[in-house]
């Protein structure tokens with residue numbers, strides 16, 4: 078599927094729409110954002126702009142992984158074996174400078190995290206020994222390498238520990254800290270413009286009249302953008318009037334990505350698509366066979382004066398749940414791409430339905446649901462909701478239950494796919 082095949086009304090099945098957005102993520106991700114250096118903890122959720130490398134071997138010495146006795150495994154071939162304890166090595170401890178190599182028949186008592194001395198090739202667990210003065214009797218054999226992590230076996234000095242493009246989370250923070258990276262290079266956060274539309278939509282700081290709706294979408298989207306590693310720019314609310322809408326769309330297109338909410342259905346005052354056409358936007362699709370979120374628009378506008386450079390936009394449906402779900406399914410990956418992050422596949426692990434589900438076939442559904450059951454036998458139960466405007470129901474959900482488009486009935490106990498919300 079390429080943009081060449083797109084017509085004025087292009088409503089795609091879910092998988093094709095995802096594929097098309099990921100193709101464009103690849104293109105959008107080729108524009109390298111500016112780089113800044115930040116203290117390690119400020120890098121959480123950011124995208125690494127330079128690989129983090131090992132500043133020394135990991136581990137830096139052959140590390141004992143048990144409390145016990147460092148020895149030559151060949152000394153324990155015949156049991157019982159008795160060895161002479163020639164000293165003790167604590168974690169962080171050093172050997173006498175004149176110590177050469179452990180001789181046959183000798184052993185050091187050693188603690189977890191200490192360096193195994195030269196000549197020793199294994200650690201016998203203390204539980205498998207008896208001690209009397211400087212004599213140690215081994216009750217079990219050990220094989221060469223047992224309870225020792227060899228120097229450099231986790232990473233060699235200079236090796237890449239964390240690839241450029243990785244989104245930093247706590248495992249990467251731990252590794253970078255172990256490599257002494259007190260600050261790291263990250264990409265500047267992309268600016269993601271958020272443009273709410275609708276005559277009925279008012280600022281959340283305003284007391285709405287009875288016929289008005291607070292602008293919740295700008296806030297849920299800003300939160301989603303921030304979680305995806307972007308810098309949300311909340312634009313003014315556009316009225317359902319083409320002139321002002323056009324001004325605000327042009328303002329939004331100066332950002333790295335524009336997210337519109339509302340005004341994309343077929344209503345008489347839904348001007349978003351028309352205004353985008355006027356400014357020569359290229360539409361990549363104008364709908365997806367999903368629920369919630371069918372009237373989803375994806376496209377791009379050339380950047381003025383920059384050939385082959387585009388600002389992408391999504392026209393997200395205005396219903397609050399549709400806005401959030403379509404962001405998760407489609408817009409998030411483009412935020413990550415313009416943030417310089419490596420592609421992140423969408424995984425939908427399995428869980429068993431608690432109760433039967435009935436739907437009309439034809440659309441892939443992403444229903445608000447809750448995970449239950451034990452960690453190794455997850456279950457999923459849809460949340461009762463009043464449709465895609467029901468924020469109260471959605472706030473109770475912790476996952477989306479994926480209902481495929483080809484059947485109408487799903488029995489209790491059936492294995493379904495879920496997309497955790499986080």
Ligand code: AMP
Nearest residue numbers: 273275291292293294339340394395396
């Ligand atoms: P629309 O897509 O413009 O037809 O809007 C669909 C529904 O979403 C309507 O009930 C709107 O009032 C509601 N809606 C649109 N924009 C917002 C917004 N920014 N915040 C909360 N609800 C909205």
Ligand code: MG
Nearest residue numbers: 274275339340
């Ligand atoms: Mg509207």
